[in-house]
Amino acid sequence: MEDLDTVLGKAVALLRAFGPEDRLLPLAELIRRTGLPKGTVHRIAGDLVHHRLLEKTAHGYRLAGGLFELGMRAATERTLLEVAMPFLQDLYERTHETVHLGVRDGAEVVYVAKIGGHRQARSPSRTGGRMPMHCTAIGKVLLAHAEPSVRATVLSGPLERRTPHTVVAPGLLEQQLERALETGLAFEREESTPGLLCVAAPVLDTDGATALAAISVTGPVGRFRPEAHHNAVRAAATALASTLARRPGGL
Amino acid sequence: MEDLDTVLGKAVALLRAFGPEDRLLPLAELIRRTGLPKGTVHRIAGDLVHHRLLEKTAHGYRLAGGLFELGMRAATERTLLEVAMPFLQDLYERTHETVHLGVRDGAEVVYVAKIGGHRQARSPSRTGGRMPMHCTAIGKVLLAHAEPSVRATVLSGPLERRTPHTVVAPGLLEQQLERALETGLAFEREESTPGLLCVAAPVLDTDGATALAAISVTGPVGRFRPEAHHNAVRAAATALASTLARRPGGL
């Protein structure tokens, strides 16, 4: 998984030992997760604290502010985020539902932004978090507009069944992707999380072929009417796309 | 500045060599900024690329997505951000001006969130970025509600004059802080950036004494009427404060 033969590898492994849900991990837990010897973990963790990448509390370690600052400088994410924010803002204001901005990384979706108000649906997604592609609207629309090789790889890989509604039949999935290509919209109906619906539209590259990112609106079954938001999502995505196209130097 | 005697220190120095404005740095530039020997930089940069903390392009290196993902997991920033987002959202919707959420780190302000629409004023702040305390509304209100020792340290330190309007007289500044304590609001009038006005309110701890964070609204001279937003900013800050107070385990 990680390269544990070098200091750097061990340090990164330590940082990555923190899952998206973990706030505070005791030394012992870090030892377990990384498989590194006690002394080593103790020392490296100490060094990381010194560099403000970790914070030490009475009950364990937590990721520290230095990481946040560095993370917010990551080039592509940051510029995408800054350019997109106003559009996401508008979209939220029109829908008052949870709005996501996501990009593809390997066979997964990475959420670059998530904004929502007080009434937002309880969703497992987090800014900076990952989800499988086959069971999210953003994932589907990104997959539909990805290179064929990527699509093939993902579709032929294992498609985890996350809820009873998850589509795991490659055929049916492929059909949905085709529809996404035609209509410029993809959907999720409780396929990743029970009770959640989602519509997504692609942010296309200048060539109009590949997707740079995708925007989605999510809401709870019951109140949420996906049809009501088709236009808004599509509008936000295309507006963002053309703004990105005007940018010099790309992302 | 950094500890360059250890691999880890060098690696961190490399990552921190990227300033808030830098997107792409060539190897040679990294060498210059870090002062490390060529071979060393080349090797460590390569390792960082391997760990997805750096990305290598034809024209240089850039901070990569792995950093973004790690950064968004930093405990305090993340939870603060998630809890605060709906309130910031509301505030933006009411004002349609740039909204900031900031915390204090040492003698500086770190912006945890910045949201704004298409009409937002051009401001140098960035999410994850830093600013001095004495010339920003958020900084002043955080300083006013900080421990006396912190206040003393900052006030006695060098107060950089960033614009002709920057308040550098410790006496006048202290007076403003007192007013901030009384009224629960602090202001900036083109003190950090020409053409920008700002109002900030503190997000107080349960004890009501120290400030956990601060929320501000920023706009351009001319259109922007700070008085019009006093109540909205204060309301957002106190609402966030009471929500945080209800949270188990604090931040």
Add this chain to the structure above:
DNA sequence: CGCGCGCGTTCCACTCACCGGTACGCTGTG
């Protein structure tokens, strides 16, 4: 009570990962 277990911390001698000087190839420039 006291025994034992799990946790965090400290220590230290070995060794291998890291170091950084040197040398090479490429590209654009005067």
Add this chain to the structure above:
DNA sequence: CACAGCGTACCGGTGAGTGGAACGCGCGCG
């Protein structure tokens, strides 16, 4: 064509990093 600046590759010496072992603590259980 010479040169300067950059990125890449190599390699022997060495000390930074390693991780096993031992210590002290607090807690829960017998």
